Amino acid sequence: MKISRLIGIIALALLAIGRLSAEGTDSLNVEHENILRVHFGGTWLQDQYLSPLRYNGMQVALGNEWWQPFRHHPHWAHVGQAEVHFAWMYSSARNNLIYNLDVSGGWGAYYSWTWKQPRLQLLLGPYLHLDFAPRMHAREVNKPYSMDIAADVCAMAGVAYCFGAGKVDFRLRYLVRANLIGVDFMPDYWESYYELSEGVKGQVRCSGMWNHRLLRHELTLDIRCPHSTWRIGIAHAYLEYGKDNIWFSREQVEAVVGTCFRYRIHPSKAFDVW
């Protein structure tokens, strides 16, 4: 299978996720929550295909996330996410640079247990995570590129606690996601990208906790003021995969700032800001 075809499948899946998120909009009083987020933080990389060295640097990201209950099953809700990260990292000698662009997205559904006193919610459900992260080594000539491509079925869990202070409501939420099984792109030990341009036969493999480990968790505080809702938080993600004598790892720690739009969706598809 050519790399271009694999990327095309992932892009179509992302579009399908976007379409799925629009499903169920024809019910009364369905509350839709949409968060636009900006991330800034540090990143650490070891890509043994590109370099034997560890790289570290900074990254920025833009993301969008949405939450919405299912029409007939209010204990169930679905969540979607799309993010674009850009990182620039230096070697320990600070004389070589790697650029990393990460486009990721996903869709999940969770079941929630909610208690009114205290205002606590537990979440648990599956999540499909798609990841495409090409990288470029700035000084390499003969082998400058590498990339992470994966589709993972993850388990997602979380806990949220709501409390108020005066006219302001707060929601403190912790979410964690870890992969269970999926597929990823894994070139042979020293296979050139020139050969890979001829086809990726044998390089797309079944992945799981035994050869591909993804953990992402975040702690966020939503601050609901009378006319707007803001989010601040911290997120940590760790990815590690490989086989035999070549391994990759990517770790990110980021501060998150976002703004939340919440509205109810009617069958006429006119939105009322709520």
Place this chain on the structure above:
Amino acid sequence: MASCTHQFDGVYDNTPVGNFECLWQTIDQKYCFHSEKDVDWQAVHDYYLPLVKGLNQDDYKGLFDLMDRMLDTLNDGHVNLYSDFDVSRCEKWYDGYPENFDWDIITSHYLTDYRTAGGLNYALIDSGRIGYIYYGSFSSGFSMNNMYYVLTEFEDCLGIVLDVRHNGGGSLENAYRLASTFILGDTLVGYWQHKKGPGHDDFSELEEMWVRKDDMLSKWLRPVIVLSNRHCYSATNFFINCMHQAPNCLIIGGRSGGGGGMPLSYELPNGWLVRFSSVRMTTTRKQSIENGLKPHLRVKLTSTDKDDIIDKAVEIIHYAYESAQ
């Protein structure tokens, strides 16, 4: 998480010994011609390590020179060490071989009034009966339009002399594209394989390499004589290998320089880059092309006022034409 994560090894210190060990192990595990070169790489390590240990910590030139000498034992023109102040190179692979090339003779007697299309310098020779192309580097590309106009210029010629002497290589894509001008259908031209593991003999299965008929729409099916010498290296060497599969093609001149491994690169802790042969290429008979390819006819440049190899090519084309009549 930490207890079930992979333990990354091979992270070296940015010291002379750390950089040396990184370089040695990179070649040991990723270089594809250990068996062809017949070099005891462990013995090379054992010889140079004490010399590296004797260096001052900030003697970067001394370290570079020792690494250069170590890499030179491989006798591989595709092995280079790149730093901000120097690039190591091996030139032994053409020592002892005749040059068989004189650019002054070519420009004064053959390419006296030539045109340039992309990277192709071309002219009519032998009173307009033979087309001559000099292609100096496979790093210089050319398009289908370029080749169309070159072949249009030669449409009344009996044959083409395609001179790639002293062409040190470049892009494999250009080599495929040029070869496809002279090959009618999809043609198997060789095999390649990459390292699959750190052992000297850990290779993938042989994968076929094909020249496709649609890579170049303009075709030339009359005689073509390719001129080669020892300075034909890397992509040029691969091109000559492809032309062994072309009908109506003869290779004359000298043995090509080799360089039958696609080079890839890796970095050292101090930021230097080492480039080395990593993907091994072979003929259709699965023989390595690292040591070069023999021509069909060995011809030497002996005159000082003419190019004997070009003249021999002209003679062969005339002979082929008269034989066909």
